[in-house]
Amino acid sequence: MIFYVWLVFGFFGAFVIVNTGVLLLAALQLRRYVTGASASGLRRMIRSPLTPPISVLVPAYNEAAGIADSVRSLLALDYPKLEVVVINDGSTDHTTDRLVDVFDLREVRRPTPPFLPHRPVRAIYEPRGLLRLLVIDKENGGKADSLNAGINFAAYPIFCTIDADSILEQDALAKTVLPFVEDPHKTVATGGMVRVANGCRIERGRVMEAHLPRSRVAMFQVVEYVRAFFGTRTGWTALNALLIVSGAFGLFRRDIVIAAGGYRTDVVGEDFELVVRLHRTCRDAGRPYRIVHVPDPVCWTEAPEGARFLRRQRRRWHRGCLETLLIHRRMLLNPRYRAVGLLAMPAMFVFDVLGPLIELSGYVVSLAAFLFGKISLVTFALFLTVSVLYGLFLTLSAITLEDATPNRHPAWSDLGRMLLYALGENLGYRQVMHVWRTEGFWQLIRKAEWGAMERKGLSGPEPAADHAAAGPESSPR
Amino acid sequence: MTGVLVSVVAWLAVAIGLIVALNISNRIVVRRRELQERRLRPRAELSIAEYLAGSAAAPDIAGKGERAVMLKVAIEAIYDLRGSERARLVELLEQRGFVADAMSGLRARRRALRLRAAETLAVIGSAVAVPALTAGLNDRDAVVRTTCARTLAEVGGDDVTDSAVAAAERDMVAAPGAAAAVVLALGIGRPSALAPLLRRAAAPEVRLVAIAVAGVLRLSEHAPLLQACLADRDDLAAAAARGLGLIGEVRSVGALMALASDEDRGPLARAAAVTALGTIGDLSALPVLESQLRAPDWSLRAATTEALSRLGEPGAAALRAAGSSHSDPGVPAGAASQP
Numbered sequence: 001m002i003f004y005v006w007l008v009f010g011f012f013g014a015f016v017i018v019n020t021g022v023l024l025l026a027a028l029q030l031r032r033y034v035t036g037a038s039a040s041g042l043r044r045m046i047r048s049p050l051t052p053p054i055s056v057l058v059p060a061y062n063e064a065a066g067i068a069d070s071v072r073s074l075l076a077l078d079y080p081k082l083e084v085v086v087i088n089d090g091s092t093d094h095t096t097d098r099l100v101d102v103f104d105l106r107e108v109r110r111p112t113p114p115f116l117p118h119r120p121v122r123a124i125y126e127p128r129g130l131l132r133l134l135v136i137d138k139e140n141g142g143k144a145d146s147l148n149a150g151i152n153f154a155a156y157p158i159f160c161t162i163d164a165d166s167i168l169e170q171d172a173l174a175k176t177v178l179p180f181v182e183d184p185h186k187t188v189a190t191g192g193m194v195r196v197a198n199g200c201r202i203e204r205g206r207v208m209e210a211h212l213p214r215s216r217v218a219m220f221q222v223v224e225y226v227r228a229f230f231g232t233r234t235g236w237t238a239l240n241a242l243l244i245v246s247g248a249f250g251l252f253r254r255d256i257v258i259a260a261g262g263y264r265t266d267v268v269g270e271d272f273e274l275v276v277r278l279h280r281t282c283r284d285a286g287r288p289y290r291i292v293h294v295p296d297p298v299c300w301t302e303a304p305e306g307a308r309f310l311r312r313q314r315r316r317w318h319r320g321c322l323e324t325l326l327i328h329r330r331m332l333l334n335p336r337y338r339a340v341g342l343l344a345m346p347a348m349f350v351f352d353v354l355g356p357l358i359e360l361s362g363y364v365v366s367l368a369a370f371l372f373g374k375i376s377l378v379t380f381a382l383f384l385t386v387s388v389l390y391g392l393f394l395t396l397s398a399i400t401l402e403d404a405t406p407n408r409h410p411a412w413s414d415l416g417r418m419l420l421y422a423l424g425e426n427l428g429y430r431q432v433m434h435v436w437r438t439e440g441f442w443q444l445i446r447k448a449e450w451g452a453m454e455r456k457g458l459s460g461p462e463p464a465a466d467h468a469a470a471g472p473e474s475s476p477r
Numbered sequence: 478m479t480g481v482l483v484s485v486v487a488w489l490a491v492a493i494g495l496i497v498a499l500n501i502s503n504r505i506v507v508r509r510r511e512l513q514e515r516r517l518r519p520r521a522e523l524s525i526a527e528y529l530a531g532s533a534a535a536p537d538i539a540g541k542g543e544r545a546v547m548l549k550v551a552i553e554a555i556y557d558l559r560g561s562e563r564a565r566l567v568e569l570l571e572q573r574g575f576v577a578d579a580m581s582g583l584r585a586r587r588r589a590l591r592l593r594a595a596e597t598l599a600v601i602g603s604a605v606a607v608p609a610l611t612a613g614l615n616d617r618d619a620v621v622r623t624t625c626a627r628t629l630a631e632v633g634g635d636d637v638t639d640s641a642v643a644a645a646e647r648d649m650v651a652a653p654g655a656a657a658a659v660v661l662a663l664g665i666g667r668p669s670a671l672a673p674l675l676r677r678a679a680a681p682e683v684r685l686v687a688i689a690v691a692g693v694l695r696l697s698e699h700a701p702l703l704q705a706c707l708a709d710r711d712d713l714a715a716a717a718a719r720g721l722g723l724i725g726e727v728r729s730v731g732a733l734m735a736l737a738s739d740e741d742r743g744p745l746a747r748a749a750a751v752t753a754l755g756t757i758g759d760l761s762a763l764p765v766l767e768s769q770l771r772a773p774d775w776s777l778r779a780a781t782t783e784a785l786s787r788l789g790e791p792g793a794a795a796l797r798a799a800g801s802s803h804s805d806p807g808v809p810a811g812a813a814s815q816p
Contacts, residue, residue: 035589036620040600043556049693050661050686111782114775182654185682382482389489396496403503415504419497 001369008362009383015355016390018347019231023397026235030295030401033234037175037296045181046080046174052181053081054173054251055154059146060086060164064093066205068102070164073205075131079173083132086164087150090140096125099135103127116148116262124153143247144263144270151254151262160251161271165302167197167207168249172297176251179292188278188289189252191245192297193229196222198305207300212414215305219421220429222303223395226418231398233293241344242291243279247271249299256281256289267327269320276328279340296405311436318440322353356434357441359387363431391426517546525550528569529562535569548575552600567603576601580609583625588618595624602632614640619648623655630662630670638663638670645674649682657686664690668698675702677709684709685716692720700726707736707750714742715749722753730757734765747772748780755784755792763791770799 045051056074060067067086074084088096099105105125112121119141127133138149147161158180160173176192199213213219236242245252250271260281263270275291282289304310325332325345332349334341363384370380399418402408409418521543524536538547548570555566570576579601582594595613598606610633613625626644629637645659660683663670673679674687688706691699704726706717714736721729736742736750751769754762766788769781785792 036592038593038596040552040556040596044658048658048661050657050689111779113779182652184653184657376479379479379482382479382486386482386485386489389486389493393489393493393496396493396500400496400500400503403500403507412504415500 001365001372002374004365005362005369005375008358008365011350011355011358011362012387012390015351018343018351019394022235022347023231023394024235025238026231026295026398026401029234029238030230030404033295034404037178042171042174042178045178046078048181050181051080052158052177052184053083053156054079054177055150055156055159055254056082056084056173057147057150057154057159057161058084058086058164059089059143059150059161060091060095061089061140061143061146062091062093062095063164064091064095064098066165067095068098069205070167071099071103071133073167074162075133076170077168077173078170079177081156082173083134083155085134085136085150085153087146088135088137089142089146090119090138096123096135096137100125103131103133104129105133105135110153113152115152115258118145118149118152121149142265144265144267147270148262148265151257154254157254158251159254159257161247161249162299163248163301166194166248167202167205167300169207169298169300172249172299173251175297176249176294179290179294180251180253183290186288186290187253188256188282188291189245189250189275190292190294191233191242191250192294192299194225194246194248194299194301196225196303197300198303200300202300210409212409212417213303213305216421217307217310218303218305219417220425221310223399223418223421223425225303226402227395227398229293230295230401231394234295234401236344237291237293239339239343240290241279241339242293243275243340243344243348244272245275245291245293246299248301249297252278267320267323268316269324272320273324273327276324276331276340276345279337280328280331283337283340295401311439314433314436315440315443318353318356318437319443321348322440322444325349325353356437360431360434360438388426391430392422395422395425513542514546514549517543518550521547521550525554525566525569529554529558529565535572538573544573544575547573548597551575552597555600555602567601570601571603571605576603576605580606583609583613583616583621588621591616591618591621592624595621595628599624599628599631602628604632607633607637611637611640614644619652620655623648623652623659626659627655627662630659630666635667638667642670642673645686646680646683649680649686653682653686656683657690660686660690661694664694664696668694668696671696671699672702675699675706681710681713685713688713688716688720692716692723695724697724697726700724700729704729704732707732707746711743711746714746718746718749718753722749722756725757727757727759730754730759730762733757734762737762737769738765744772744774744777748774748777751777751780751784755780755787758787758789760788760791763788763795766792767795767799770795 058070058074063070071084071086086099104127106128107123108126110124119139121136121138123137125135125137134153136149136153138146151159158177160176162168172192176190179187179190196213196218197207198215198218199211200207201209201211212222233242233244247270256278257274260274260277264273267273278289278291304313325348328345331337331341332345366375366380366383369375370377396419399422409415525547528534528536536547538544551566551570555563558566576598579594579597582590583598585591585594598610607629610625610629614622614629616622616625622644626641630641633641641659641663645656645663649656660671660674671687671691674683675691679687684706688703691703700721703717703720703724707714709717718733718736721733733750733753737747737754739747747769751766754766766781766785769777772778772781782796785796
């Protein structure tokens with residue numbers, strides 16, 4: 001028992017060392033980004049004829065209510081050359097009909113490119129006018145399958161993936177493509193900040209006023225997202241060991257993704273799996289590359305407010321995480337994959353996959369050790385305090401990093417609420433998440449079915465059922 | 478054990494307190510700056526607008542905060558100004574010492590300051606800064622160097638062209654995006670300067686960018702050099718073919734047809750040649766394009782279908798004929814979309 005308690009102590013020590021190191025790297029990376037970013041540079045890039053065109057891929061399943069607003073807002077983004085490719089994944093509502101009506105589409109016949117496999121295409125639609133929009137109506141095959149179809153039909157060398165009900169800031173695309181402009185040969189993928197849209201005032205597919213959510217569950221997720229994007233992803237970017245580019249908002253080089261085989265349709269976390277595979281493919285080919293998290297552009301997404309859906313989401317993420325690590329287990333501790341194999345993947349395996357189990361069992365064993373008189377009440381209480389305070393330290397540091405960017409939460413009351421929820425997150429929320437994530441293990445064995453998240457909708461008072469999502473939301477790991 | 482844990486708790490509590498204090502003090506500073514800008518901006522905007530309209534003398538600027546806001550407003554405005562208005566604003570910035578400030582900023586120790594100074598000089602585009610920018614070409618940071626080179630390519634005379642070209646060549650690996658911007662600036666400002674970058678003596682990375690720039694800027698004077706690039710490795714040949722297509726260089730049709738039908742070349746270059754032939758629209762390419770409808774590579778067939786669809790009725794007829802004689806799903810679909 002005492003041995004196990006010491007094991008938990010050791011785990012916690014390693015956790016502190018790795019996470020503090022990543023946090024420091026995040027601070028350095030953010031400083032580099034903030035000093036290098038300039039509004040004039042962005043404007044110059046947007047006007048440059050060398051700026052790469054982008055295909056924005058929007059997989060949609062039963063999104064009839066909000067799809068027109070989403071497409072309209074994507075077509076109006078501040079970016080010189082983009083096309084929007086909507087992939088209707090066999091919706092049972094009128095998603096395609098809605099697009100055909102709103103954008104005056106006509107059916108065209110096109111050969112299906114053979115680069116990536118996907119479910120059969122039923123029809124392809126294009127506008128009669130000059131809009132750069134393509135709608136692919138295909139048989140249902142899931143989000144990954146839809147993205148593969150979208151990659152096949154994409155006309156441009158870089159594609160952006162975005163959830164149909166997510167909203168991009170006007171300049172988000174331009175900011176996220178910057179690493180591709182700065183180093184077009186090395187940059188393989190980039191991801192931007194994803195933020196929780198619950199509570200914001202949204203009109204016609206645009207965030208008019210950013211507010212923190214009123215829902216407590218969503219507030220906890222705001223804090224989680226800030227820590228994950230600023231404290232973790234930004235830090236791993238400094239080591240070129242970023243493992244996750246959100247499915248909700250990421251940019252990829254089309255040729256490299258095709259060469260890597262596209263999205264896998266038989267895994268839960270297809271976005272995570274693809275990024276790990278990109279690392280593996282590039283390293284195996286000896287190709288210089290980089291995968292970058294840009295800690296500023298914003299994609300707004302709706303977070304689940306109900307415990308039932310949050311639980312389902314977290315179980316799914318955990319299952320996806322474990323599944324991908326198992327698929328790419330040969331990369332673990334393999335020096336060939338540098339920081340990815342030696343640091344990022346082991347850290348994810350130990351702290352994200354095993355972490356919930358170890359922490360929960362640690363609580364139980366420590367309590368038992370205390371009850372059996374193996375450790376004192378003071379030691380037990382102090383250890384709990386240290387674990388809570390360190391979690392708080394990480395979250396507050398991430399909030400401080402966020403404050404260095406233009407996209408911070410501006411109001412003093414917002415800061416107060418964030419600090420409050422940062423404390424609450426470490427005093428109960430995190431532990432509940434650990435329980436749900438541990439259930440993901442069981443799901444992996446059972447290969448349970450996906451569930452659609454009940455969404456209230458971002459674009460206004462639309463029926464909730466019409467906003468059910470087909471795929472996983474982005475993970476804030 | 479307990480003592481260690483107590484110390485850790487104490488250290489963590491101190492660290493958390495410091496972070497909260499840092500956060501609050503940062504916010505106070507940022508908030509004060511925002512309020513100051515909100516207060517000063519309308520006056521700065523008005524005085525610049527009146528000055529540009531010629532109805533007022535150069536505005537008086539006092540204090541560090543006011544100068545910072547004035548510079549910010551001027552930089553935002555300068556992007557949308559052309560001709561005499563732009564020149565007048567640049568003159569104002571020179572007179573009020575903003576250009577001199579940025580020039581001295583180029584000598585700062587901190588990279589961030591040098592980078593900001595180089596970017597400011599790039600936006601203002603004042604010829605007064607040429608000596609400082611020339612000195613900036615020797616900066617230890619590649620992005621600062623290339624930003625200076627870009628500005629020199631935009632505002633410097635013929636005497637600095639060679640330095641800008643050399644900077645682009647030197648930093649194409651260390652800062653490819655910034656170096657590409659130098660090549661683009663050269664292409665816009667002095668197109669003839671691209672010639673050495675298009676020749677075989679230049680590094681392939683530089684040539685690739687120069688070829689792309691010559692194409693997107695439709696620099697027809699470089700068409701012979703682009704045509705020569707068709708014989709190079711596939712990525713260069715593909716970029717050159719795209720460029721010739723954009724230029725609409727009819728004299729290159731023969732070379733493009735040869736590339737399109739050369740089975741020893743990769744599909745990337747051949748597809749680009751086919752696309753260029755479609756863009757140029759010369760009907761003499763019809764037989765070569767028809768033959769490519771049977772190419773084993775899908776991309777090449779798709780590019781051919783697209784190219785033929787641009788050739789009007791003769792191309793459509795070729796697609797219809799191919800559609801009735803082939804079982805390839807790509808060709809009939811392309812043919813079917815024809816009117």
